[in-house]
Amino acid sequence: MTSMSTDHLYQLVNRSKRNTENVIKTAPLGICITDPHGLFEMVNPAYCQFYGYQEEELIGQHFTLVVPEAYRPHMRQLHDDFIQGDETHELRQEWEVRCKNGETRTIIAEAARIEGDDGVSRKVTFIVDITQRKQLEERLKQANERLEYLAHHDELTGLLNRRQGLTKLEEALERCRRYGNQLSIVLFDLDDFKGINDTYGHSTGDSVLQELTQVVNQQLRETDFQVRLGGEEFLVIMPEVDADSAYTAMERIRQKVEQTPYTEHELTVTLSAGIACYIEASSTRMLDRADKAMYQAKQAGRNQIVIASSSV
Numbered sequence: 001m002t003s004m005s006t007d008h009l010y011q012l013v014n015r016s017k018r019n020t021e022n023v024i025k026t027a028p029l030g031i032c033i034t035d036p037h038g039l040f041e042m043v044n045p046a047y048c049q050f051y052g053y054q055e056e057e058l059i060g061q062h063f064t065l066v067v068p069e070a071y072r073p074h075m076r077q078l079h080d081d082f083i084q085g086d087e088t089h090e091l092r093q094e095w096e097v098r099c100k101n102g103e104t105r106t107i108i109a110e111a112a113r114i115e116g117d118d119g120v121s122r123k124v125t126f127i128v129d130i131t132q133r134k135q136l137e138e139r140l141k142q143a144n145e146r147l148e149y150l151a152h153h154d155e156l157t158g159l160l161n162r163r164q165g166l167t168k169l170e171e172a173l174e175r176c177r178r179y180g181n182q183l184s185i186v187l188f189d190l191d192d193f194k195g196i197n198d199t200y201g202h203s204t205g206d207s208v209l210q211e212l213t214q215v216v217n218q219q220l221r222e223t224d225f226q227v228r229l230g231g232e233e234f235l236v237i238m239p240e241v242d243a244d245s246a247y248t249a250m251e252r253i254r255q256k257v258e259q260t261p262y263t264e265h266e267l268t269v270t271l272s273a274g275i276a277c278y279i280e281a282s283s284t285r286m287l288d289r290a291d292k293a294m295y296q297a298k299q300a301g302r303n304q305i306v307i308a309s310s311s312v
């Protein structure tokens with residue numbers, strides 16, 4: 001058996017060292033080594049490129065240079081604890097970091113404790129940039145919130161849409177059945193709205209609907225719900241309110257709506273409304289009674305309110 005020559009052994013050790021150095025240099029993830037005080041001892045090119053620093057700008061600096069100021073004391077403490085602790089590996093964690101140009105990015109960092117040739121512990125940290133993934137997640141979250149909002153709201157006015165409004169009405173009726181609460185609903189519809197669209201255009205009509213929504217909302221109680229049933233037809237659900245009080249509230253709204261000028265054309269808008277109060281009945285029957293009362297208001301010349309008789 002031939003024994004390996006010292007030269008050959010030396011070559012192998014050197015090659016292994018070079019290989020390790022090359023792996024660290026070409027690794028697609030950022031790697032750094034920090035000493036027990038948290039000072040950078042080694043940073044690989046991917047680490048420098050990610051943060052936008054030259055190697056010589058980082059070596060000897062405290063690692064919190066790349067941490068937003070607010071997190072620095074916490075990160076410093078974590079580093080100290082890790083260097084002194086028993087755990088050899090740190091949990092994978094997500095962090096916000098700060099690049100040289102001030103940009104905030106998100107990384108996943110994982111670290112291990114290693115021992116240097118002087119017998120002192122150091123921390124080697126591996127970082128992966130997940131900024132794009134975080135941004136995509138955030139955009140997806142916002143898109144989902146928007147979809148959720150649109151499922152329940154009318155896009156033009158921001159009011160509850162028909163489906164959600166009818167659900168609210170069912171819930172309010174359930175409370176009436178269970179606890180004997182009072183409840184009134186008001187169905188109202190703009191008068192001769194077609195004329196506004198025909199004369200000033202659909203987008204002016206849209207603005208009227210938006211402005212009117214604000215005017216009505218400002219007059220309602222916090223516990224009332226305004227719903228856009230469709231087109232220029234709206235529903236107001238007034239929990240704990242009897243028909244006479246609903247009439248008083250709606251008469252105030254009717255006057256306010258009539259007195260307010262709409263859009264840059266200073267248009268006058270009026271509404272006709274039907275009120276129905278809760279009697280043992282379904283939501284469909286209650287809406288039907290309010291609808292008939294509203295029709296009577298239209299027939300009687302518009303810009304007025306009619307309370308449905310409980311026998312209708």
Ligand SMILES: Nc1nc2c(ncn2[C@@H]2O[C@H](COP(=O)(O)OP(=O)(O)OP(=O)(O)O)[C@@H](O)[C@H]2O)c(=O)[nH]1
Pocket residue numbers: 156189190191192193194195197201202203204205206209230231232298302
């Ligand atoms: N701008 C705009 N117009 C709408 C919208 N939805 C419905 N409309 C219009 O509302 C008008 C409703 O017309 P009609 O049902 O004849 O009612 P009206 O002209 O208000 O007449 P009365 O209700 O009988 O007083 C139509 O011209 C619809 O096109 C909308 O979202 N935006």
